Amino acid sequence: MTRLLWLDYLAALRERKTWIAAAMLVYAVLAIPLLLADPPPHVREAIAAWFHDADPFAVFMFVWIDLVMNKVVAFVPVILASGVVLRERDTGVLGLLAAKPLTLSRYFVVRTAxxxxxxxxxxxxxxxLGAAWFPGRVAGFRPGTFLAAMSLHAFAAVFATALAATVTVAVGRRGAGALVALMLLGLLVGLALVGFYQPDWYAMTLANPLTLGALAMRDLEHLSPSLLLPPMLALAGLTAVTIAIGAWVVRKVEA
Amino acid sequence: MSAASLEFSQHLRREWRFAPRRGPLIMMLVGVLCVVFNHLVLPLFPERAIAFMRVGFRLDDLAGVLALNDLMGVYFPTFFVGLAGSLGVVLLAREEHRLELLLAKPVRTADLVAARAVPVLAWTAGVGAVTSAAMAVAMAAHAGIGTSVSALGALGGGLFLTALTVVLLAALQVAFVRISDPFTGLLVACGAWFGTMMPTAVLLYRPDAFVGRPAALHGLAMPSLLWHEGTLGWLGPLSLLLALPLAVALARAAGARLERSDAL
Structure with a gap:
């Protein structure tokens, strides 16, 4: 299974869609300093109030997480994951795979992983790339804090990918599955930072995995393992449960 | 009516019967729920969050803020339900090795692609129109939010975005006929959708980029649909009426492009 996972990973990295996604991400890295060169006063004031941090770096981190990486997390996982198993079924390959000593559930786990x-x-x-490009271009940029905050958000990205794969096999049709996954992730992303805007709802929004991924925004000045590890563990657990649900649901897919 | 157009209309009727309906009907409901959610939840936000959107997008009052969020509720579900259907016109059929079979029918390729695309685009327009109507009803029924956006202006803004969606999806079909991987098509379409949203983000974070460029500001930023809500009252419906034949022409152009392509 490990060998199959590695070969599948390499094959996916070589696909054109992966390279187009990479080009879009490079564009985002290059464009963001231009977008944030001179934020208007009302933007600076609002973000300083929401995150109790008047540092320009907090404005950058808000925009990077909310405007860029949360949108990436809503779209790219759907594009990467919504073909898992169903593409093989629709192109007639699943029957061939069924003859191999690998159950469909295990195949789903390998493909999703x-x-x-x-x-x-x-x-x-x-x-x-951002940590190398942003210093000197983004006011007050701190590479260490940036990488620590985004390492937590990466767990949300992985969860989103597992969710997209599971939702797609649960729906059973690629187009409809991608649409449902997109809507679900769009909703989670749209509500990810609501608890910062309306503090009364903060505790409730912690049920949203995408909020857990952005929790570094709570205290960028003092990021520590005690702040980052609990949401990382929660997201890792949610990802494992999501893949397990997908592995159970995928058994209904027929070749 | 010529023989060719008669064939096309007959073929269109057949494709219409098999066009997926459940997705668009569910997305109509999703669009309406988005509008309801906005009008129930957004007024509960602190004034600072409302002011952030009001000042950033140059809106006059809460009505403007709600209408802008409603417009997103029109644009997002409408575009993506249309995109899901549009992938099925050529891209999925090609990947599943059904395209050669479809092209073997005694129908011109341009007619085939148009006949498969038009029901998808019509249902897309239906989703946008229903969500726009819900938006107009919500704007009329929601008391005490201000008067900067009328129900008619809101409807017009929603219909204008619907028209934009229909034309954009039809134009994407021209690209889709030369793409072999549906997920590459999905990525290209998402990029195009983000492209239409980018000027609105620039308005929020870099408003100085529009200084001295009023045409770009009023032509590209989504809040301009609300700044000109009086005009959108008639321009929105007219845009949708004009978008439909333009979308058919683009779908036929996509078919003609497929006909010239070697790679099925």
Missing amino acids: STCAVMLTLYAATQL
Whole structure:
């Protein structure tokens, strides 16, 4: 299974859609400093009030997470994961796979894990490129804090990929499955930071995995393992449960 | 009526019978729920969050803020339900090795693609129109939010976005006929959708980029649909009426492009 996972990962990395997604992420890294060169006073004031931090770096982190990476997390996982198993069925390959000593549930786990790995690769490469490109271009940029905050958000990206794969096999049709996954992730992303805007709802929004991924925004000045590890563990657990549900649901798919 | 157009209309009727309906009907409900959610939840936000959107997008009052969020509730479900259907016109059929079979029918390729695309685009327009109507009803029924956006203006803004969606999806079909992987098509379409949203983000974070460029500001930023809500009252419905034949022409152009392509 490990060998199959590795080969599937390599094959997915070579696909054109992966390269187009990578090009879009590179564009985002290059464009964001331009977008944030001179934010208007009302934007600076509002973000300073929401996150109790008047540092320009907090404005950057808000925009990077909310405007860029949360949108990436809503779209790219759907594009990468919504073909898992159903593409093989629709192209007539699933019957061939059924003759191999590998159950459909295990095949789903391998395909989803390799898709999560591709998402994580794209995600990590984007943050590393950002950490190299942003110093000197983004006011007050702190690479260490940036990488620590985004390492938590990466767990949300992996969860989103597992969710997209599971939702797609649960729906059973690729187009409709991608649409439902997109709507679900769009809703989670749309509500991810609501608890910061309306503090009365903060505790309730912690049920949203995408909020857990953005929890570093609570205290960028003092990021520590005690702040980052609990949401990371929660997201890792949610990802495992989501994949397990997908592995159970996928058994209904017929070749 | 010529023989060719008669064939097309007959073929269109057949494709219409098999066009997926459940997705668009569910997305109509999703669009209406988005509008209801906005009008129930957004007024509960603190004034600072409302002011952030009001000042950032140059809106006059809460009515403007609600209408802008409603417009997103029109644009997002409408575009993506249309996209899901549009992928099935050529891209999924090609990947599943059904395209050669479809092209073997005694129908011109341009007619085939148009006949498969038109029901999808019509249902897309239906989702946008229903959500726009819900938006107009919500704006009329929601008391005490201000008067900067009328129900008619809201309807017009929603219909204008619906028209934009229909034309954009039809134009994407021209690209889809030369793409072999549906997920590459999905990515290209998402990029195009983000492209239409980018000027609105620029308005929020870099409003100085529009200084001295009033045509770009009023032509590209989504809140301009609310700044000109009086005009949108008639321009929105007219845009949708004009968008439908333009979308058919683009779908036929996509079919003609497929006919010239070697790679099925």
